[in-house]
Amino acid sequence: MRFVILGSGTGSNAEALLKAWDEGKLGKAEPVAILSDKPEARILQLGKPFGVPGIHVEPGPFRTKLSPEGEQAYIEAIRATKADLVVLAGFMRVLKEPFLEAFPNRIINLHPSLLPSFKGLDGIRQAYEYGVKVTGCTVHFVSGELDGGRIIDQKVVPIERTDSLEDLELKVHAAEHELLPQVVRALAEGGLE
């Protein structure tokens, strides 16, 4: 199963996927490209040691979504890779119908909370400031409802009384680095339905 990774920033989850693949822990899943809306994003450099290209695709002029031309550019770039799966790992753009219709049930997203709690941005901070005793991370299929698509899997992270927000962020990111490769491997082995 060929997959592309879309991200806008640091790329620690892309790194976790690449390392898992390099160590033979992704089964039939193969990363074929990394795409970003940010030309200087660290994520674009991560694939080089693994022979996985990083591609900047112009998003258009909006802050939280792609322009229609931008969506078409991403669709064409992804189709050119012949990817079977689109993995959003910190891609900070809300996808609209043309993108979703181009890859039906083939787009997954990683979110840093136990959905449906704490949707949107800053999910870790939302949980911390709310005072929940457990949080975690979620991988879900992407739909027209922001962070509302069918949940594939989750990993729970307990919040200790002594945890700072920074402590919690480290714990949730560590959980994400385990969960996302597990989900991608499972999708490759079990099919994508």
Ligand SMILES: Nc1nc2c(c(=O)[nH]1)N[C@@H](CN(C=O)c1ccc(C(=O)N[C@@H](CCC(=O)O)C(=O)O)cc1)CN2
């Ligand atoms: N169609 C979808 N696109 C995206 C989804 C999704 O579930 N459906 N997941 C997001 C998740 N994400 C980053 O990974 C993300 C979440 C929120 C925002 C954002 O800009 N939110 C704004 C409001 C935007 C809006 O409602 O139009 C905010 O909360 O202020 C960006 C990315 C990726 N895309």
Ligand SMILES: NCC(=O)N[C@@H]1O[C@H](COP(=O)([O-])[O-])[C@@H](O)[C@H]1O
């Ligand atoms: N709402 C979506 C969202 O907040 N996504 C989050 O962006 C981070 C990307 O980190 P990375 O660039 O180090 O992989 C991850 O923590 C992911 O859950």
